[in-house]
Amino acid sequence: MHRVKSTLQSVIFPDVCEEGVSQDQEYMLIEDHGGEGKRKIRFHDYHEIYSIPGLYEHLFYERLKCQSPQTISKMMQEELQGGPMDASDLVVLDVGAGNGMVGEELSNIGVKSIVGIDIIDEAAEAANRDRPEIYEDYYVADLTQLPEDTRRELNDKQFNCMVSVSALGFGDIPPLAFAEAYNMVSTPGLVAFNIKDEFMSTEDSSGFSRLIDRIIDAEVFEPAAQHRYMHRLSMDGSPLYYVAMVGTKNADIPTEWVE
Ligand SMILES: C[S@@+](CC[C@H](N)C(=O)[O-])C[C@H]1O[C@@H](n2cnc3c(N)ncnc32)[C@H](O)[C@@H]1O
Structure with missing residues (x-):
């Protein structure tokens, strides 16, 4: 698993390379700093992503190099x-x-x-x-x-x-x-x-x-x-x-x- 600490939470990409996941099914796991467990958010679950300040920028721009x-x-x-x-x-x-x-x-x-x-x-x-x-x-x-x-x-x-x-x-x-x-x-x-x-x-x-x-x-x-x-x-x-x-x-x- 790739793991990156953002200023907000841990954003974890699951190891799915060998299975292949279509673009609209891609997801990440968000870990709260409080250690309350991991939350799965699909990249297309925009309502959840936008609700967490900085997550959209971190995911698509810093991690996935959107241009x-x-x-x-x-x-x-x-x-x-x-x-x-x-x-x-x-x-x-x-x-x-x-x-x-x-x-x-x-x-x-x-x-x-x-x-x-x-x-x-x-x-x-x-x-x-x-x-x-x-x-x-x-x-x-x-x-x-x-x-x-x-x-x-x-x-x-x-x-x-x-x-x-x-x-x-x-x-x-x-x-x-x-x-x-x-x-x-x-x-x-x-x-x-x-x-x-x-x-x-x-x-x-x-x-x-x-x-x-x-x-x-x-x-x-x-x-x-x-x-x-x-x-x-x-x-x-x-x-x-x-x-x-x-x-x-x-x-x-x-x-x-x-x-
Ligand atoms: C990948 S995001 C792109 C957002 C922005 N254009 C950008 O480049 O960062 C796609 C956006 O399209 C919106 N969207 C999806 N269906 C829509 C519709 N029928 N009418 C208006 N917006 C829609 C989503 O809510 C989401 O915010």
Whole structure:
């Protein structure tokens, strides 16, 4: 077993290398300093992870070397360079915003107006607790079942940019929620997201491969940059590859494409 002391608790990775564990089943054991025993938390149990200050950062960034928020904000910065808009002109909807890691990176490149949305309360609470200056507003809502007043408020923000990092697929954000958020962005608008490389293949069952092909073919989305990179390490130390895309929204995604 690998064992690391964080400032908070012991975070233990079980020895499962030989069995292999799929990305959405990876887990750790958390040991309280009080020695009350070990608690198993899956990496996808975000509500539990966000509730423990520093655990998300320790797990995904210090231990597993996640590079996604930096990779995508750098790609956005490159895309903005030489274009008509500055980072400070962007009004961003951060979809699956979690505890604000992406918002923080966007803020570092000069974005001033960022609204977060996530499906769980613990994400909003953690963003407020750990990065209180980043989001202008933060909504807890399911994008597949948006209450009318939330939809109206979001539309009133007049987003010209949408970002979604490490939140598509895996039982997280489905194509319908992606389309809902995408359609809240003005045309033309800047859109940036990443997705596990497997979800871009024709065998993918999440629906994203088909949707991404379709929006590109129909020029609803025009990629300006595409980059395959190591998103993070898996629990057994092997790299997990994602594809990041930054480009222009030219039109809304027709609802029937995601129904
Ligand atoms: C891996 S975390 C990524 C968080 C953040 N974007 C980052 O890069 O650190 C995925 C996030 O997507 C959120 N999520 C999952 N399903 C969602 C949905 N249907 N609508 C909005 N957020 C969702 C989860 O609650 C979680 O906070």
